Amino acid sequence: MTFSILVEVTLRPGIADPQGTTIERALPALGFDSIRGVRTGKAIRFSIDADEEATARATVDDLCRRFLTNPVIEEASVQVEPAIG
Amino acid sequence: MTATVGVVLFPGSNCEFDVIEAINTLGGDARLVWHGEHRLAPFDALVLPGGFAHGDYLRPGAIARFSPIMKAVERFAAEGGPVVGICNGFQILTEAHLLPGALQKNRGLTFLCRPVQLEVTSSRSVLTSDVPPGQRLRIPINHFEGNYTCDKTTLAELQADDRVVLRYVENPNGSIDDIAGICNPAGNVVGLMPHPERAISTLLGSNDGCHLLRSLLHSSSSDRHPAGADATAAAAGAGRLRSEP
Numbered sequence: 001m002t003f004s005i006l007v008e009v010t011l012r013p014g015i016a017d018p019q020g021t022t023i024e025r026a027l028p029a030l031g032f033d034s035i036r037g038v039r040t041g042k043a044i045r046f047s048i049d050a051d052e053e054a055t056a057r058a059t060v061d062d063l064c065r066r067f068l069t070n071p072v073i074e075e076a077s078v079q080v081e082p083a084i085g
Numbered sequence: 086m087t088a089t090v091g092v093v094l095f096p097g098s099n100c101e102f103d104v105i106e107a108i109n110t111l112g113g114d115a116r117l118v119w120h121g122e123h124r125l126a127p128f129d130a131l132v133l134p135g136g137f138a139h140g141d142y143l144r145p146g147a148i149a150r151f152s153p154i155m156k157a158v159e160r161f162a163a164e165g166g167p168v169v170g171i172c173n174g175f176q177i178l179t180e181a182h183l184l185p186g187a188l189q190k191n192r193g194l195t196f197l198c199r200p201v202q203l204e205v206t207s208s209r210s211v212l213t214s215d216v217p218p219g220q221r222l223r224i225p226i227n228h229f230e231g232n233y234t235c236d237k238t239t240l241a242e243l244q245a246d247d248r249v250v251l252r253y254v255e256n257p258n259g260s261i262d263d264i265a266g267i268c269n270p271a272g273n274v275v276g277l278m279p280h281p282e283r284a285i286s287t288l289l290g291s292n293d294g295c296h297l298l299r300s301l302l303h304s305s306s307s308d309r310h311p312a313g314a315d316a317t318a319a320a321a322g323a324g325r326l327r328s329e330p
Contacts, residue, residue: 002262005170005261011189015189015234016189016190016192016259017190018190018192018194019190020189021194022194029216038278042143060159067143067147068143070187072186072234072235072236073187073189073234074144
């Protein structure tokens, strides 16, 4: 089976996110007064062939740990869905 | 004997010729090494220069870590060969797990490019072996991701083992414990964010970088490490660039 993967890499809680802070600071000038806690990250999409979802997830978790994130400062959330078509 | 220094060129490195010029000015013999090589000529020391290896894609150093030459760099380091990572080179060494911790974005949200005051805080690295602790150096920084961080256990180890080799006198980027440079337990692998190669002449504002680079050359020409290089790679080929297959 082919699975569609979405990996979101974000800075771990407590790690400064200058990009998010800068975006948040700009918001009042545009009239967005109610927005708080802006955090930025990276979205990485790809597809993967695996026998079942659990196998796909295990491979992606390993990929995240060894390459897509630096575990000292980053963490990842992974979405796995059967590929359409 | 003249110390030979391999300066690893990644796609996107941009300080390699400054490092070569500085090393050669101080009496060493520095040559470029292409990142796509699998073997190292028998160098006495290696420098990973600053820049934006592989465009800093994903994270600074994240892709460079997988360059073919890095396996040879890891072997060289494991055998005691002096390896210095400057700026982006420091980021690559942390990504390659040759040094602990990580470099995150500067606290002040800005790219920093200016001279800073540093204090040498340990002489137990190849880059600071000739410099007495307490000595202050004026050397430029030039980075966005220079804010060193690590977990509490790692920080305690670095402090207890005297492995913080350089500290900022006035912390410019939020770096934990004012850290500007660290070394591995053996002292032969060093990473620092400041650029000593840009401080080798008073015409450039400072020649304080000479203290560090001379230490490296002295450490390299001594017999403290075995020839960590692959002897089958001809020295003659060391400076030649070759495109990737």
